[in-house]
Amino acid sequence: MSQITLKQIAERAGTSVGTVDRALNNRGRISPSTKEKIIKIADEMGYQPNKIASALSRSKCLRIAVIYAKYPAYFVDEFTAGLKKAIEHFTHYKIEIITYRCNALDPQSQIEVIKDIDFSNIDGFSLNASGQELAPYINRISDMGIPVVTFNSDIPGTKRLFHVGMDPFMAGRVSFNLMAKMLQGKGKILAMPGFHSVLSHEERIKGFLEAARDYPNIQVIPGGEYKDRDDLAIDLVQKALAKHQDIAGIYTVSSPGVIGAGKYLSQLPKESRPIAVGYDTSQDMKQLMEKDACTFVVYQNPAAQIYYSIVYLVEYVLFGTLPSQELNFLPPQIVVRENIDYYLEGDNKFIFVN
Structure with a gap:
């Protein structure tokens, strides 16, 4: 209504x-x-x-700053879609959402951007946190009276108010259990981290390894850090397969990892390809699935993550109300070739947004 x-x-x-x-x-x-x-x-x-309109009628224009990476575009474009949805949501109110972009999801890149922001006229700050190195900056901004929230990847133990994302540990467990069933409980799986500094990446690996304890006939081989670069993932997969020719599965913790792995696997005969698993959807991912070079991905709804982080942050700034939980997790969804089109179409990514 x-x-x-x-x-x-x-x-x-x-x-x-x-x-x-x-x-x-x-x-x-x-x-x-x-x-x-x-x-x-x-x-x-x-x-x-309308509580928001009433509150803003008595105050100045509200300014919310948001930081996320520029690359890889096929992943961060989902953040942009969610950001546009939030801007649309607040179109008729005195709310300005200011976007700052770092080159990549790494601490130094984000710190350089944060240093250039004039926080004297910012009322709230939301960021896709890249690593523990940002902790003193988050605490300093909070001490200025500016509420800070995180989305997609978190930095617990700081003065940030809350986090919106997907439970990365559970996602790692789900991924392993599905792969184990596909491999009939035996074989070697290459597990590749994206950034060691990014908490969500590390938690996905931890969840994956914990689930592996229940499968004594599956050996998890630690892979190299691909730093969210598909070209580096290609090189690391090639080297790992040259060393372990009997690898039956490849697990990556983000979209660039499985895209890089899939690009390399698509050059191999289908009968000799390991299954490949990663995160999130894109046209590139669809093409790899159609080539049988990507088996499934875990969709973490990046668009809804950034949208909720901004909406909840505005509600806190205006009314002092917080979400009922400090960690606000959206449910992970399993995407395969047969249903990927659904996640690539229009507003379907917002099925969890009221």
């Missing part, structure tokens, strides 16, 4: 919008009978006061 507006109430009551505003907000001069009539009509129509 769409929001009932003051204009709609005014049309029903046969009064001006200003009169309706005075009646509903108990301000200004208005006759008791007109006020009673308007309140009755508003109740009948199911009018709900």
Whole structure:
């Protein structure tokens, strides 16, 4: 049901919008009978006061700063889609969402961007946190009275208020268990980290390794750090397969890892390819699945993550209300060739957004 507006109430009551505003907000001069009539009509129509509009009508323009990486585009474009959704959500309010982009998801790249931001006119800060090195910066910004939140990857133990993302440890466990069933409980799996500095990447590896304890006939081989570069992942996969020719599966913790692995595997005969697993969706991922060079991915809904982080942050700045949980996890979803189109179409990525 769409929001009932003051204009709609005014049309029903046969009064001006200003009169309706005075009646509903108990301000200004208005006759008791007109006020009673308007309140009755508003109740009948199911009018709900817009808390955000009311709060902003009494304050300055709200400025929210957001940081995320420029590359790889096939992944961060999902963040951009969620950011646009948040901007659209607040179109009619005095809220400005200012975007800052670092080159990659690594601490030094983000620190350089943070140093250039003038926080004196920022009311809230949301970032895709790249590593523990950012902790003193997050704490310093919080000490300035600016609430800080994280999305996609977290830095616990800091003064950030809350996190929006996917449970990375559980995602690692789910990935291993599915791969183990596909491999019938035996064989070698190459597990490749993206960035050691990124908590979500490390937690996915930890969850993967914990689940592996229940499968004594599966050997997990540690792979090299591909730093969210598909070209580096290609090289690391090639070297690993040259050393361990009987590798039956490859697990990567992010989209660039499995895209790099898939690009290399697509050059091999189908019958000799290991299964390959990673995260998130893109047209590149779809092509690899169609070539049988990527088996499945875990979709973590990056668009909804950034959207929720901004919406919750605005609600905190205006009303002091926090989400019911410090860690707000969206459910992971398994994507294969047969259903990937659904996740590439329009607003389907926002199925968890109210």
